[in-house]
Amino acid sequence: MRRNHKEEVSIEASAYESLLLDVYKRHQIEACGLLLGTIDNAGNWHVEDTHPMSNIFDSPVYFEFAPEELLSADLAYPGRVIGAYHSHPTGLAVASRIDHQNMKRVNAEEHIPWVWLIISGPFDHSPSLLQQVQRRLQRIPDTSIVAYHYHEDEGLQRIPIQFKEQTNITTEAQ
Numbered sequence: 001m002r003r004n005h006k007e008e009v010s011i012e013a014s015a016y017e018s019l020l021l022d023v024y025k026r027h028q029i030e031a032c033g034l035l036l037g038t039i040d041n042a043g044n045w046h047v048e049d050t051h052p053m054s055n056i057f058d059s060p061v062y063f064e065f066a067p068e069e070l071l072s073a074d075l076a077y078p079g080r081v082i083g084a085y086h087s088h089p090t091g092l093a094v095a096s097r098i099d100h101q102n103m104k105r106v107n108a109e110e111h112i113p114w115v116w117l118i119i120s121g122p123f124d125h126s127p128s129l130l131q132q133v134q135r136r137l138q139r140i141p142d143t144s145i146v147a148y149h150y151h152e153d154e155g156l157q158r159i160p161i162q163f164k165e166q167t168n169i170t171t172e173a174q
Helices: 013-025 067-076 097-109 129-137
Strands: 009-011 032-039 045-053 081-088 115-120 145-151 155-159 161-163
Touching: 009 013, 013 032, 013 045, 013 115, 013 129, 045 067, 045 081, 045 115, 097 115, 097 145, 097 155, 145 161
Parallel strands: 009 045, 009 161, 081 115
Antiparallel strands: 032 045, 032 081, 115 145, 145 155
């Protein structure tokens, strides 16, 4: 990917809603999934949808996709997987050492131009899931979500996030 010092991530409101529903639903573990959308010629990521994935470790401090599930999603959305997200249920909105290593491996060593989103908790599960997500959406932009990309020449860089216009949530939470 061509390096653009003004690169950014834009997230459609519906994608942000589904991302938050996923991390709140799986509040006890690192929820994770794929970001679907496009990467423009300037190197900006445009997140249009999300695809939740299983965390094969069911861990509150580590996530990993099942290789077969990742392949299945890649085949289901050809050319649309532009990144990954995961939550830090009890942690900070910063990349951990393991996150840093994985981002470097995927971006620099495997030359996959993914962007990485980290959503930090805690995710209070006492009110209804839908109410929690609605409250979070009222506060966009939120400092509890960060984006990263690992550039070979500059290392891990934080990428600014632009949230697209808010919409009303119509998804019923379980």
